[in-house]
Amino acid sequence: MTRCLLCEQQLERRPTWQGLLGIQKKQHLCEICSNSFQRADIIEEGNLLDSVHSLYEYNEAMREFFHQYKFLQDVALADVFAGELRSVLKEKIAVVPIPMHPDKRIERTFAHVEELLRSAVVPFLLLLEKTSTEVMGEKTREERLAMKPLFILQKHAVIEPITYTIVDDIYTTGTTLNQAAFVLKEAGAKRVEAVTLIRA
Amino acid sequence: MGQPFHTAVRDFLDGRIWLRRHTPFPKDIIDRHIQEGFIQTIPGIQTNTTVLNQTHHTCNRCENNDPTRFTTFHCAKCEGTCTYCRKCLKMGRISSCTELILWRGEPVSFSIQHALAWQGTLTSSQQQAADDMIDSTNKGRSHLIHAVCGSGKTEMLFPPIHELLLAGKRVCLAAPRVDVILELEPRLKAAFPETSIEALYGGTELTKQAAQLVLATTHQLYRFRHTFDAVFVDEADAFPYTADQTLRQAVQKAAKPGTPVHYVTATPSEELLSTMKKTGSISTINRRYHGYPLPVPRYETLWNYEKQIKKGKLPQKLIVWTSARLKKREPFLLFFHHIGLMEQALPLLQALDGRIRSVHAAHPDRKEHVQALRNEQLPGLLTTTILERGITIPNIQVAVVGAEQKIFNKGALIQIGGRVGRSVNFPAGDFVLFHNGITYAMDDAKREIERLNEGGIGK
Ligand SMILES: [Zn+2]
Ligand SMILES: [Zn+2]
Ligand SMILES: [Zn+2]
Numbered sequence: 091m092t093r094c095l096l097c098e099q100q101l102e103r104r105p106t107w108q109g110l111l112g113i114q115k116k117q118h119l120c121e122i123c124s125n126s127f128q129r130a131d132i133i134e135e136g137n138l139l140d141s142v143h144s145l146y147e148y149n150e151a152m153r154e155f156f157h158q159y160k161f162l163q164d165v166a167l168a169d170v171f172a173g174e175l176r177s178v179l180k181e182k183i184a185v186v187p188i189p190m191h192p193d194k195r196i197e198r199t200f201a202h203v204e205e206l207l208r209s210a211v212v213p214f215l216l217l218l219e220k221t222s223t224e225v226m227g228e229k230t231r232e233e234r235l236a237m238k239p240l241f242i243l244q245k246h247a248v249i250e251p252i253t254y255t256i257v258d259d260i261y262t263t264g265t266t267l268n269q270a271a272f273v274l275k276e277a278g279a280k281r282v283e284a285v286t287l288i289r290a
Numbered sequence: 291m292g293q294p295f296h297t298a299v300r301d302f303l304d305g306r307i308w309l310r311r312h313t314p315f316p317k318d319i320i321d322r323h324i325q326e327g328f329i330q331t332i333p334g335i336q337t338n339t340t341v342l343n344q345t346h347h348t349c350n351r352c353e354n355n356d357p358t359r360f361t362t363f364h365c366a367k368c369e370g371t372c373t374y375c376r377k378c379l380k381m382g383r384i385s386s387c388t389e390l391i392l393w394r395g396e397p398v399s400f401s402i403q404h405a406l407a408w409q410g411t412l413t414s415s416q417q418q419a420a421d422d423m424i425d426s427t428n429k430g431r432s433h434l435i436h437a438v439c440g441s442g443k444t445e446m447l448f449p450p451i452h453e454l455l456l457a458g459k460r461v462c463l464a465a466p467r468v469d470v471i472l473e474l475e476p477r478l479k480a481a482f483p484e485t486s487i488e489a490l491y492g493g494t495e496l497t498k499q500a501a502q503l504v505l506a507t508t509h510q511l512y513r514f515r516h517t518f519d520a521v522f523v524d525e526a527d528a529f530p531y532t533a534d535q536t537l538r539q540a541v542q543k544a545a546k547p548g549t550p551v552h553y554v555t556a557t558p559s560e561e562l563l564s565t566m567k568k569t570g571s572i573s574t575i576n577r578r579y580h581g582y583p584l585p586v587p588r589y590e591t592l593w594n595y596e597k598q599i600k601k602g603k604l605p606q607k608l609i610v611w612t613s614a615r616l617k618k619r620e621p622f623l624l625f626f627h628h629i630g631l632m633e634q635a636l637p638l639l640q641a642l643d644g645r646i647r648s649v650h651a652a653h654p655d656r657k658e659h660v661q662a663l664r665n666e667q668l669p670g671l672l673t674t675t676i677l678e679r680g681i682t683i684p685n686i687q688v689a690v691v692g693a694e695q696k697i698f699n700k701g702a703l704i705q706i707g708g709r710v711g712r713s714v715n716f717p718a719g720d721f722v723l724f725h726n727g728i729t730y731a732m733d734d735a736k737r738e739i740e741r742l743n744e745g746g747i748g749k
Contacts, residue, residue, distance in 0.1 A: 093358065122630050154652070163383045166361040166376060199367045199385070 094120035095170055096155070118169045126151035132289045139271040140253075140281050144261050144289030145174060152288055156259070160202050168202075168209040171287060175210040178285055179255065185212055188258040188270060189241070191220040203259055206287070214257070217247045218270055231263075240269045249277035261286040295328045295395050301500040303329065303393040305460070305517030307351055309382050310389040314496055320391070328395035334388035335360075335373050349375035351384050352512040353539045377536055378512050380492070392515065398500040401486075404455040408448055408481040416442055419573035420449040423552060427454065427520055432550045432570035434526075434563075438742055439556045439679075439708020442579040444474060447522055447554065448481055455485055455502060459519035462504045462544060464511055466537070468492065469681055470525055471505050472657060478505060508537045514544040521545045525679050526553040526562060527701050556708055557701035576742055582717035583743040585710040587703065587736050592724035595692060599631060604638035607724065608691065615670060615687050616643050620719075621663055622670035622687045623677060625706055627695035632672050635691070639672065648672035678705040684713035693723035693732055703735035 092101045095118045128147040135141045146152055159167040179185055187203040195201050207214045218241040243249070256270050261284070271282040299315055310331060313320055323329040336348045348355040354377035365372030368387035375384045384390070412420060419435050426433035427450055437443050447463070454461050463478065465471055468491040475489040488501030490510040504514075508523070521541055545551055550570075553562060566572050578584065595605050608624075615622040624639070626632035629650045636648045645668050649656045656676075662668040664683055671677070675697055688710050690698060698706075703723070710719040723732055 122628060126630055158379075162379055163374070164361075164376065164379055165363040165374070195366045197367075199365045199372070200363060201366070205363075 092117065094118070094123055095167055096120075096123040096158075116169075116173075118172075123151070127155075128152075130289055138268055138275065138282075139264070140283050142261055142264075142267065142284040142286065143178065144286045145171070145178065146288050148260070148288045148290040156288075160198070160259075163199055165200050165205060168205040171206065172209040172211075175206060175257075175285075175287070176212060179207075179210065179212045179257070182212075182253075182255040182283075182285075184250075184252060184254045185214040186217050186254055186256045186270070186274070187214050188256060188266060189216065189218050189220045191223045194220075194223050203257055206259070207257060215247075217244055217249070217254075218242070218273060219244050239273070240266060241273050243273055243277055247277075249274060249279050251278055251280045253281040253283060254279050256282065256284045258284065258286045260288045260290050262290040293322070293326070295323060295326070298498055299323055299328070300393060300395055301398060302498045303391065304398045304500055305393070305514055307513060307515040308391050309334075309384070310391045312382055313391075314498060323395075324391070328393070330392045330394045331389045332392065333386065334384035334390055335375060335386045337373065337386065347373050347375075349378060349384055350390055351375070351381075352378035352536055353543060354378065354536045356536075378509075381509075381512060400455075400458045400460055400500075400502045401484075402456055402458045403484060404452060404482055405484045406448060406452045406481060407483050408445065410445060412442075412445060412449075413579065415575050415577070416446050416579075419575060420446045422571065422573045423447075423450040424453055426552070426571050427550060430548065430550055432566065433552045434558060434566040434570060434572045435552075435554045435575070436558055436563075436572055437554065437556060437575035438578060438584060439705060440578040440580075440584075440682075440712040441556075441575045443524065443554050443556075444477055446575075447524075450520075450552075451503065451522070452482070454520055455482070460502055460504075460517065462506060462511070462514075462518040462521045463524060464506050464508050464521060464541060464544075465524040466508045467525065467676060467679060468507050468651075469656075469660065469677060470679060471507055472660075473681065474505055474524070478503065508541055511537075511540045511544040516543070516546050518545050519549050520552065521549075522552045522554065524554050525705075526555045527557050527559050557704045559701070578712070578717075580714040580717055582711060582714075584739050585707055585719055585721040586739050586743070587707055587721045587723050587732070589693075589728060589732070590722055590724050591726070592691065593726060595724065595726060596631060599635045599638065602634075602638065604635065604641075605724075608635075608639075608689075609642065611689055611722065611724075612639060612642055612670070619669070620685055620687045621666070621668075621683055622689065623709065624670065624672045625678070625688070625690045625698075626672060626674060627692050627697045629674055631692075632674065636672055643669050646670055646672065649677065650674045651676050675702055675706075677709075678702055679708070681709060682712050683709070685716040685719060686710060686712075687720045689720070689722045689724060691724050693725040694727045694729045698729075698731060700731045700734040700738065703731060704738060707735070707739060 099120050101117050128149050130147045132144045158164045187207055190201040254274050267284045274282050332350055334350055336350055338346045347360045354375050359377045360373050362373045372386045423433045451461055471489055471491050479487055485503050486501045487503045490506040541551055592605050592607055598605050632648050639646045647659045647668055649659050649671055663671050686709055707721045710721045711717045
């Protein structure tokens with residue numbers, strides 16, 4: 091018996107031709123919960139960060155999803171967007187998740203962006219290291235600008251002249267993504283793109 | 291044992307099962323109490339391996355052991371495979387590397403001074419039910435009061451609760467729905483002014499006192515273990531309690547072993563009725579306290595309402611019904627089977643009156659909106675089934691949008707209708723089922739209401 095990961099309602103199992111052929115995608119949500127998320131596919135282009143593709147709108151359902159996933163630490167929810175993330179990322183060669191500070195990772199018990207990629211079965215490279223435990227959302231614009239770099243390159247990381255795709259949960263002011271792109275480009279990346287689940 | 295324990299720690303912890311890392315006390319105080327044996331620690335998740343080498347998990351807080359309700363992952367904290375319970379997640383995640391604590395020192399002793407300040411009088415059948423319940427309590431037997439909506443159920447509980455309090459016992463009055471607890475809290479506080487009373491539901495502040503009378507949603511009982519000398523479950527058939535084995539276990543776990551769990555409801559499940567017939571006892575009340583009959587539902591077709599609402603069009607019949615309520619200034623509730631659909635209907639109804647609001651289980655302003663309806667600051671509310679019970683608003687008119695939906699089973703429909711005509715000044719009102727096809731549940735509910743009105747409950 092499978093239940094919707096969000097509302098716990100039992101999922102109806104209708105026989106479909108995809109099911110018969112064994113190529114049906116695994117269902118994690120009921121139709122109603124799945125319709126409560128608003129796909130946006132916003133693509134923004136820039137210089138440092140060559141492009142950012144944000145998959146979803148930050149609506150009420152998404153806010154609740156994130157609360158449960160990140161703050162209530164419901165790791166199981168990493169499966170919810172696995173299929174969608176996979177279809178956007180499967181063609182990319184060098185996928186780099188925005189890292190979490192080691193202390194924060196222990197406190198949260200898992201790194202939420204990496205877990206999204208693991209569920210999506212997207213191979214990734216841990217090239218960046220977070221320098222502090224501070225949280226971006228709690229800062230004013232002036233404070234953000236005055237900060238020392240958020241990321242440094244991992245010790246033995248080798249950056250090639252290719253396209254890297256950074257992945258983060260949410261794209262808000264762009265500070266996080268831009269700083270990550272800066273580090274990669276300084277080290278020799280040809281192009282840096284980003285994929286985020288949400289555009290706030 | 292060196293130093294004595296802190297009474298504040300005892301008062302908070304006695305009877306509870308709590309996360310070691312989330313108490314309202316500093317870590318070193320808790321640690322010292324553990325070292326000195328006042329507090330016991332147990333693992334959050336109990337994992338056993340069967341002979342076939344299968345792992346089997348049990349959550350030590352909510353007692354969930356359904357394998358589909360656990361998730362195993364690689365944990366950065368304990369640096370290994372870790373399993374957590376998804377069932378009680380919202381109360382703070384319990385995983386293999388989480389510790390729970392229990393009070394093992396001298397227990398709290400409770401007061402025997404309790405006034406019953408309620409001034410009303412019970413009808414003779416109410417009095418009989420209350421006496422039956424006291425008798426059952428004394429015999430350590432479970433009791434069911436099966437009473438129609440609006441028969442004054444809460445008042446019948448006052449005498450049995452009072453008896454227990456006078457004996458220095460600790461009592462819990464639990465209900466599956468937060469709205470029922472919210473409605474009960476002021477009434478119980480007024481009835482027992484000398485008693486320490488605490489109401490617990492999602493989002494309440496932590497208090498450190500050891501309340502003798504605890505009002506709690508059944509969910510909150512996950513956090514108690516072998517605590518109460520009697521538990522009364524109001525609206526015992528309400529979702530999610532009925533559907534949820536774990537919640538029933540939680541209620542049993544919150545009661546001291548061997549103490550009775552009592553039930554009060556207008557719509558007991560077949561299962562509860564048969565259990566109580568076998569192992570407990572039952573009192574029945576088949577008249578509303580004011581003596582008027584229960585409102586009988588009327589059916590109205592509402593073809594393709596879902597499609598229409600999704601297209602941004604409010605079905606004509608809903609416009610007519612709502613406009614009539616607004617014109618007559620009658621408060622109303624419109625029940626929906628799904629939040630998404632309700633939220634789509636909200637702006638369409640707000641076009642008729644901008645003050646109309648919606649509520650659902652997780653709505654941040656749920657309490658305020660219901661209060662505003664009571665205060666006549668709002669003309670009406672759209673709601674999910676969360677408001678199907680516990681709420682009393684004079685002259686309320688009720689419509690169900692999509693009465694054929696599965697969630698509107700017989701019990702739910704009877705409860706929803708039970709909102710109407712509760713006040714002696716307005717003993718009738720409209721109870722309409724807008725539907726896309728009549729279901730057995732609708733007919734069963736209607737028949738049951740007619741049967742109750744003829745005077746025979748539960749036949
Ligand atoms: Zn769902
Ligand atoms: Zn649990
Ligand atoms: Zn762990």
